[in-house]
Amino acid sequence: MAYIVQKFGGTSVATLDLIKKAALRIKIELEAGHSVVAVVSAMAGATNTLVGYVRDLSTTYDRAEYDAVVSSGEQITAGLLALALQNLGVPARSWLGWQIPIYTSSHHTQAKIERIETRYLLEDLQKGIVAVVAGFQGVSCEGRVTTLGRGGSDTTAVALAAFLGAERCDIFTDVDGVYTADPRYVTSAELLDHIAYKEMLELAAQGAKVLQKESVEFAMRHRVRLRVLSSLSETPGTLVTTESELKPRKKHIRGLAHTLNEVKLTLRGLPQVPSKIETIKSLMESHHINIDMTHQNLSLCGKYMDFSFSILESDAERVVDVLKKSKKQLHFYDLLRDSDVAKISVIGSGLQTELSPSHKLFQTLGAEGIMVQAVTASDIKLTVLISTQDAGRAVSSLHTVYELDIEEK
Amino acid sequence: MAYIVQKFGGTSVATLDLIKKAALRIKIELEAGHSVVAVVSAMAGATNTLVGYVRDLSTTYDRAEYDAVVSSGEQITAGLLALALQNLGVPARSWLGWQIPIYTSSHHTQAKIERIETRYLLEDLQKGIVAVVAGFQGVSCEGRVTTLGRGGSDTTAVALAAFLGAERCDIFTDVDGVYTADPRYVTSAELLDHIAYKEMLELAAQGAKVLQKESVEFAMRHRVRLRVLSSLSETPGTLVTTESELKPRKKHIRGLAHTLNEVKLTLRGLPQVPSKIETIKSLMESHHINIDMTHQNLSLCGKYMDFSFSILESDAERVVDVLKKSKKQLHFYDLLRDSDVAKISVIGSGLQTELSPSHKLFQTLGAEGIMVQAVTASDIKLTVLISTQDAGRAVSSLHTVYELDIEEK
Numbered sequence: 023m024a025y026i027v028q029k030f031g032g033t034s035v036a037t038l039d040l041i042k043k044a045a046l047r048i049k050i051e052l053e054a055g056h057s058v059v060a061v062v063s064a065m066a067g068a069t070n071t072l073v074g075y076v077r078d079l080s081t082t083y084d085r086a087e088y089d090a091v092v093s094s095g096e097q098i099t100a101g102l103l104a105l106a107l108q109n110l111g112v113p114a115r116s117w118l119g120w121q122i123p124i125y126t127s128s129h130h131t132q133a134k135i136e137r138i139e140t141r142y143l144l145e146d147l148q149k150g151i152v153a154v155v156a157g158f159q160g161v162s163c164e165g166r167v168t169t170l171g172r173g174g175s176d177t178t179a180v181a182l183a184a185f186l187g188a189e190r191c192d193i194f195t196d197v198d199g200v201y202t203a204d205p206r207y208v209t210s211a212e213l214l215d216h217i218a219y220k221e222m223l224e225l226a227a228q229g230a231k232v233l234q235k236e237s238v239e240f241a242m243r244h245r246v247r248l249r250v251l252s253s254l255s256e257t258p259g260t261l262v263t264t265e266s267e268l269k270p271r272k273k274h275i276r277g278l279a280h281t282l283n284e285v286k287l288t289l290r291g292l293p294q295v296p297s298k299i300e301t302i303k304s305l306m307e308s309h310h311i312n313i314d315m316t317h318q319n320l321s322l323c324g325k326y327m328d329f330s331f332s333i334l335e336s337d338a339e340r341v342v343d344v345l346k347k348s349k350k351q352l353h354f355y356d357l358l359r360d361s362d363v364a365k366i367s368v369i370g371s372g373l374q375t376e377l378s379p380s381h382k383l384f385q386t387l388g389a390e391g392i393m394v395q396a397v398t399a400s401d402i403k404l405t406v407l408i409s410t411q412d413a414g415r416a417v418s419s420l421h422t423v424y425e426l427d428i429e430e431k
Numbered sequence: 432m433a434y435i436v437q438k439f440g441g442t443s444v445a446t447l448d449l450i451k452k453a454a455l456r457i458k459i460e461l462e463a464g465h466s467v468v469a470v471v472s473a474m475a476g477a478t479n480t481l482v483g484y485v486r487d488l489s490t491t492y493d494r495a496e497y498d499a500v501v502s503s504g505e506q507i508t509a510g511l512l513a514l515a516l517q518n519l520g521v522p523a524r525s526w527l528g529w530q531i532p533i534y535t536s537s538h539h540t541q542a543k544i545e546r547i548e549t550r551y552l553l554e555d556l557q558k559g560i561v562a563v564v565a566g567f568q569g570v571s572c573e574g575r576v577t578t579l580g581r582g583g584s585d586t587t588a589v590a591l592a593a594f595l596g597a598e599r600c601d602i603f604t605d606v607d608g609v610y611t612a613d614p615r616y617v618t619s620a621e622l623l624d625h626i627a628y629k630e631m632l633e634l635a636a637q638g639a640k641v642l643q644k645e646s647v648e649f650a651m652r653h654r655v656r657l658r659v660l661s662s663l664s665e666t667p668g669t670l671v672t673t674e675s676e677l678k679p680r681k682k683h684i685r686g687l688a689h690t691l692n693e694v695k696l697t698l699r700g701l702p703q704v705p706s707k708i709e710t711i712k713s714l715m716e717s718h719h720i721n722i723d724m725t726h727q728n729l730s731l732c733g734k735y736m737d738f739s740f741s742i743l744e745s746d747a748e749r750v751v752d753v754l755k756k757s758k759k760q761l762h763f764y765d766l767l768r769d770s771d772v773a774k775i776s777v778i779g780s781g782l783q784t785e786l787s788p789s790h791k792l793f794q795t796l797g798a799e800g801i802m803v804q805a806v807t808a809s810d811i812k813l814t815v816l817i818s819t820q821d822a823g824r825a826v827s828s829l830h831t832v833y834e835l836d837i838e839e840k
Contacts, residue, residue, distance in 0.1 A: 038484065041488075072507065075447065075507070075511055076511070079450075079511060079514045079515055079518060080517070084514060087511075087513045087514045087517075087524070087525055089510075090510035090513075091506070093506075094503035094506045094507050095503075097499060097500070097503045097506070098484070101485075101497070101498075101500035102484055102485070102488060102496075102500060104496045105485060105497075105500075108489070108493055108496070109488060109489050115496070116496055116499045118576070121574055121575075165530055166530075
C-alpha cells in the first residue's frame with residue numbers, strides 16, 4: 023500500500039466547510055487504495071492573532087514561549103480535520119508533534135526537523151486510520167514544543183513523506199501551482215506544470231510564497247516528489263521533482279520572484295577595518311538573523327565606511343535592538359533604516375550558460391529608469407535590490423524580456 | 432520555602448492587560464518569599480469558541496479529538512503569562528499537561544487526575560523559576576491529551592497543591608468569594624468568610640459556579656487550604672477548609688444553590704418491572720452521563736410506568752440519541768423533553784439537626800404557589816426541581832426564611 027502525504031495550508035482549512043472539503047479529498051485518495059497522512063496548518067489568520075499576542079506583550083520575547091503559544095493553531099485544525107473525517111465514516115486521529123514524535127533542534131521559532139519516529143504512525147496507518155498531523159511543530163530533546171518557522175507545515179509534510187517513503191506529497195494551497203512570476207503582479211504569468219527542485223528552492227528563497235524554502239531543501243535531499251496544487255479547483259498543479267525527471271528545455275530562465283517585506287539597514291561611520299563586516303555577520307548569526315544583499319561604501323580617506331544589508335521586515339525591530347546595544351562594540355556613528363526596498367530575483371538552472379542574462383537585466387531596468395541599489399549572482403539566480411515603487415514595473419518588464427509569457431512547446 | 436499555587440480563571444486572564452496584572456500578583460507573592468506555581472484557564476470565551484467548532488462539525492464527536500482541540504486555549508494563556516512574568520524580570524516557563532506530566536484516566540472530556548510527576552517542576556521551582564501550568568489538561572497512559580471537564584483548571588490547581596504539599600491554593604475569579612446564594616439573583620446574599628469542604632462540595636455540585644466540584648473533592652481528600660477570591664479587588668475572599676479549623680456556628684444552613692441548565696427527560700410507557708430503572712441507569716453510566724433527580728409515575732393497572740430524570744442541558748443531545756437508539760431494548764412508548772426546569776438546593780452541615788428544614792422548604796414554596804416536581808434529601812442538602820420561571824422567587828424567599836441574610840456574630 024502506497025503512502026501519500028497531503029498538506030492543507032491555512033486558506034484550505036480556514037472554515038469548517040473547507041475542513042469538510044479537505045476531508046472529502048482525503049477520502050477519495052483512500053478509496054483509490056492509498057494510505058493517507060494529512061498535515062494541517064492553522065486556520066487562516068489564527069497564527070497571526072497568536073503572534074500578535076506575543077509581540078504585544080514584548081518585543082524581545084522568549085522564543086520557547088512563542089512556540090508554546092503559536093503552535094496551538096495547528097493543534098486545533100488537526101483535531102477538527104480528524105473529526106470531519108470520522109463524520110464521513112473514515113477512521114482518523116490527530117497527532118501533535120510530541121506525540122509522533124517529530125524531533126527537532128532546540129532552535130525555537132526556526133527549529134529543524136532531525137528525526138521522525140514513524141513507528142506509532144505506521145501502526146495506525148496499517149490499520150487504515152488516517153493520521154492527521156499538526157504541521158509546523160515538533161519537540162526538542164528538552165521536551166519543549168518547537169516550531170519550524172512560518173510556512174513550516176510544508177516542511178512537516180515533506181519530512182513525513184521522506185521518513186515514510188511516501189509515493190507523493192501534495193501541497194494544497196490557494197493558488198493553482200507555481201507560476202513564472204506572481205500572477206497578482208504580472209498578468210501574463212504562466213503556470214509551470216513542472217519545475218526542478220533547485221529552481222523551486224531559489225524561487226522559494228527569493229520570496230515566492232507558495233512553498234517554504236526548507237521544505238524544498240528537504241524534498242530535494244530526500245527525492246520527495248512534490249505536487250503544489252489548489253484546494254479550490256481540480257487542476258493538476260505543478261510537479262516539483264529532479265531535473266532528470268523533467269524533459270529538456272530550451273529556455274533557462276524559469277521564473278521571477280520578488281519580496282517587498284525587506285528592510286535595508288545602513289551602519290554609518292564604521293571603522294574601515296577588514297574584520298568589521300565579519301564581526302557584524304557573526305553578531306547577526308548569534309541572534310539567528312539571516313542578512314542578505316550586503317553592500318559597502320568605503321570612504322576615500324580610508325578611515326570610515328558605511329555598511330548596508332537587507333533583512334526581513336519581521337526581524338527589523340529585533341535587529342535594530344541588537345545593533346543599538348552593540349553600538350559601543352561596533353563603533354558606528356549612525357543607524358539608518360530604509361523600508362522602501364524590494365528584492366527581485368531572476369531564477370533558472372544553468373543561468374551562466376544563458377546569453378548574458380545580467381546584461382539583459384541591467385539593460386531592462388536601465389531602460390525603465392530603475393536604480394539598482396545592490397546585486398548578487400549565482401549560477402541559478404540573479405538578485406537586485408530596488409525601490410519598492412519600481413517593483414511592479416521591474417517584474418513585468420523582465421517577464422517579457424526573458425520571454426516567460428511565451429509557453430515552451 | 433513554602434509553595435503557593437495560584438489559579439487564574441478565564442475572566443482573570445481575558446486580555447493581555449489582565450495577564451500582566453496576574454503576573455504582578457505572582458511577583459508580589461515571590462517577593463514575600465514564596466515559590467509560586469500559577470495555573471491558568473483559557474482566555475474568557477476561547478473555550479466556548481473551540482467547543483462550538485467541535486459541535487458544529489458533529490453532535491456525536493470523538494471525545495479524544497474534542498480534548499485535542501479544546502485544550503489549546505490553556506496552552507496559549509500559559510505561554511502568554513510566562514512571557515508577561517519574564518517582562519517583569521521574573522524567571523518563568525510554561526508547562527503543558529504532558530510536559531509535567533499530569534497523568535489522568537483515559538476518560539476523555541471528564542478525565543480524573545491520577546498522578547502528578549513533580550520532579551521536573553520542583554527542579555525549576557527550586558531555581559526560583561515560576562511554573563506556569565496550563566490548567567484543565569493532562570495526558571492519558573496512551574499519550575493522548577485529556578481534559579478534566581468544564582472548570583477543570585480548579586482541579587489542576589488543587590491537585591498540584593496536594594502533590595507539592597503547598598501551603599495554600601488561591602483561586603482567582605471574577606467574584607469576591609463564596610456567597611450564601613447567587614448575588615445576581617439574591618441582592619441580600621452574604622459573602623462567607625469561610626466554609627467547610629463538605630458544604631462547598633454540595634454548593635459546587637448543585638450549581639454554584641465558583642469552584643468545580645472535583646476540585647473541592649480533591650481539596651477535601653488532601654486537606655488543601657483553598658482561598659476563593661477576586662482578581663479584580665483586594666478583598667480576602669472565602670477560605671475553604673476543614674470543619675475543625677472553622678469556629679462553631681449556630682446556623683446550620685450555609686447557602687443556596689440553583690441551576691437553570693437542566694433538562695428533564697421523561698420516558699413514557701415503560702414496562703413496569705423493577706429492573707427497568709436499573710437498566711436505564713446502567714445504560715446512562717456506560718455513556719458517562721450523570722442522571723439526577725429521578726421520579727417515577729406508576730400506573731394503577733401495574734403494566735406501564737413513566738420515568739423522569741434530570742440531566743445537564745449540555746448532555747441532552749447525546750442522551751436523547753442514546754435513548755432513541757435503545758428504544759427497542761427499553762420498550763418505551765414516547766420520550767418527552769422539558770427544558771423548563773430549575774434545581775434549587777439548600778445546603779448546610781448537619782441539616783438533619785435543624786428544626787424540620789424540609790417543612791420550611793415546602794411551606795415557603797407552597798406559600799409562593801410554586802409546584803415541586805421532584806425532591807431529594809441528604810444530611811447536607813435538600814434539593815427540589817421546579818419550573819424555571821419560579822427559580823428567582825424560590826431562591827429569594829428561601830434565603831429570607833433560612834435567615835441567610837442575617838450575619839452571624
